[in-house]
C-alpha cells in the first residue's frame with residue numbers, strides 16, 4: 001500500500017510516521033469576539049518552535065493539529081513551524097464547538113452545501129488563510145475534518161455533520177470528533193453509516209474520559225479509531241482508566257483501534273512556556289510505560305504512529 005498523508009508541507013508516505021501525537025494544538029490565535037471562557041492563546045512563535053524542536057529531537061515525527069479554521073487556526077504558522085523544525089504537522093478543517101467562534105460566524109448559519117463546499121475546498125485546494133497568500137506559495141491543504149460533538153445530533157451541529165459526511169464521501173478524508181468525555185458517542189456510528197461514511201473513517205477523541213471498556217471494545221470492533229489523551233491528567237485517574245483500557249483492548253486483538261494523544265492546548269502544559277509535562281511526555285513517560293505493561297514494539301508503534309497515520313490517509 002502506498003498511502004499518503006497530506007501534511008502542511010506536502011504529502012508524505014504513511015510509513016514515514018514513526019511517532020505521532022494524534023491530537024494536538026500547535027497554534028491557537030482566538031478569533032475576535034470569542035467569549036472569555038473559550039479564549040485559549042497558544043501563539044508565542046519562538047516558544048512553540050522550541051517545543052517542537054524538542055519533540056523532534058526525541059524522535060517525534062507528526063503532530064495532528066486539531067484547530068479548525070475560524071476557531072483560532074493559522075495554517076501559515078503551522079507550515080512555517082513544520083519547515084523550521086522538521087516536525088510533520090497535519091491541518092484540520094471542519095468545525096469545533098460553537099463557543100470557539102464569534103457570535104456572527106458564518107459557519108454557524110451555513111447550509112449543508114455551503115459547509116461541505118468549504119470543507120472540500122480546504123481539503124483539496126487549500127485552507128482559507130493560506131489561499132489569501134501571494135501566488136507562488138503553495139497553499140496548505142487540510143488532512144482531516146473535525147466536528148465538535150457535545151452528545152446531541154441536532155440543529156447546526158447536525159448540519160455540519162451532514163456536511164462532513166459529504167466531504168468525507170467525496171474526498172475519502174476521515175472525520176475526527178471532539179467529544180464531551182465520550183458522551184453519547186454511540187449515536188455517531190449509525191448517523192454516519194446512514195450518511196454513507198463507515199466507522200473506518202471515524203476518529204473519536206477524548207473517549208478515555210468515559211472509560212467503559214465494553215463500549216470501547218464495541219467501537220474499536222466496529223472500526224472506529226479511539227483517541228486517548230488522559231495520560232498526563234491526574235484528574236482523570238489515568239492509572240485506573242486509560243492504563244486499564246489499553247491492555248484490555250490489546251488482549252482482545254483491538255490494538256488497531258487506539259491512538260495515543262496529548263491534547264495540550266494550554267501553554268501551561270508546554271515546557272517552553274514554563275509548564276509541564278511538555279510534548280515529549282510521549283517519549284519520556286508513555287512509551288516506556290507501554291513497554292512496561294508488556295506491549296511488543298509492533299503494537300506500540302500501532303498505538304503511537306500507524307493507527308492515526310492510516311486514519312489520516314484518504315480512503316474511499
Ligand SMILES: [Zn+2]
Nearest residue numbers: 023066263265
Ligand atoms: Zn483538542
